[in-house]
Amino acid sequence: MAALSTQPHSHGAVVPVASRAEHFTSYDVDAFEVPGGREEIWRFTPLKRLAGLHSGAAATGSAAVEVNAPEGVTVETVGRDDDRLGKAGVPGDRVAAQAYSSFSDATIVTLPGDAKSEPATVTVTGPGAGAVAYGHIQVKASQFAEGTVILDFRGSGAYAENVEFLVADGAHLTVIAIHDWADDAVHVSQHHMKLGRDATLRHTVVTLGGDVVRVTPVVQYAGRGGDAELFGLYFADAGQHQEHRPFIDHAQPNCRSNVVYKGALQGDGAHAVWIGDVLIRVAAEGTETFELNRNLILTDGARADSVPNLEIETGEIEGAGHASATGRFDDEQLFYLQARGIPEEQARRLVVRGFFQELIAKIAVPEVRERLEAAIEAELEAVGA
Amino acid sequence: MATLEIKDLHVSVVSEDAPKEILKGVDLTIKAGETHAIMGPNGSGKSTLSYAIAGHPKYTITSGTVTLDGEDVLEMSVDERARAGLFLAMQYPVEVPGVSMSNFLRTAATAVRGEAPNLRHWVKEVKGAMADLDIDPAFAERSVNEGFSGGEKKRHEILQLGLLQPKIAILDETDSGLDVDALRVVSEGVNRYKANGEVGVMLITHYTRILKYIQPDFVHVFAGGRIVESGGRELAxxxxxxxxxKYTGSKEAATLS
Structure with missing residues (x-):
């Protein structure tokens, strides 16, 4: 899609190569070919910068996982043979399968059923510059559980992982994954989300740091009435590659999904990629879904690719839609604010903050909200916008 | 005593091919205490005049001068012009998603006044000003102009006029699209602003109906990118x-009848 189009994406402009339903998945890394870069799911990713995560790089270090859990929330470190693992989904690309084949131990965080828990924070620190690590995390919200889990990614190195979110019947889980990596970090991650009957998941991805960050959140429903909201907020600076590939697989009736990803880009070589797939299978009658991606390009030299794909196999749905728009800074907004005496720099900040406000307002943890507001301010300071 | 002085102003707009001259030598002086109605048919350049004075980047000044109390307005950035005491109530106010009206108003007032207004007084001031314009207090928490009706946008332009108290206000077709009640409320807002200080008003309009509410001291007919006739109220x-x-050779009414 054009990097600088302010036109809304037109329907039918993008025809998926194959149905998302035929997308290959496997736990076994050897079941996947080493990607060469021309494959549909890899064509936007700079493979040369992946530190071999896609081509069989062995682990040379490990990522430290530290969990700050409130009362009632249990944390376990388990071996790779624990039979609770791998239940939320199957790796959908070679790097996810490599991570699944390579991790040595996994962290399982369980929110107690029928209770409201305080937020838990899982801090993952990369293996260090030049090192490669694989990991696995599972977050489980038991039946009627209610709580928030913050994933905080920091540090250096190359790190691939699978994160599972099992949301049991009637549970309400809020997830905030913050990618605040050091400048050198490479992170390829698949999030597997499985929602039980009447389960609610609000999943927010924040991507700020890192050299290459590629996150693939996949939602599946195990029963009726599931409700998934996927939000994303990213800020790509010069040279950064940030790729988000949400996929909602509607295979159960009467479920709902809403995807909103917004990003700002600035600086030479800043690249954001958003591939939003929604599949409504024959059985998924009564589905209601919407997906939206918006990119705000602040300077020359930045590029955003945005591809929404919506496949509908049944006509018996509540509603389905998608929208994508990538635009430059709106000069009319700037003029209006400046015409009221607000200096240009301050006016730009107001507009960018306003752009993200809708998503930031939805983050219910005040410390995280403040951290993001500060991070956005810092990004804007950096470029002098 | 504020004075806005426009001398031989020529303005072009950059269109797809060549620049097109829209203003062809505008001369106009507005002093504090005066209200000047600028009336003219569509396409005569009235709005261009207002945007050029405010500093919209789309317009290029090719010659002429604009000064406010002797200071060169054309040398100033858009925000400097506003802080110097110019205000443009726009015909099509811009939506700014995610920025609340209250945050916007306070940021603007802080910029124009040079210091943040005392919070308690400010809240009271805004509430009062909103009530005067029949604006529901709930608008304070909505994004700037987002989803506002045409009339609601115009009321908010006048709300800003009242709070920012510029020396010279340019009202660009503030009356367009307003129903009778809204026209009255908005006009009363302009009259309150005039009564509050020694200020000058440039009232740009296509129709005479707003002049029933806001008394002009001077009426200028604008056609073909310049003022072609000036007079008093009787000209309206x-x-x-x-x-x-008489000015265009085509029949275009100045009333809504």
Missing amino acids: DVLESEGYV
């Missing part, structure tokens, strides 16, 4: 009965 009455035919 002539326009009301005869339209702009």
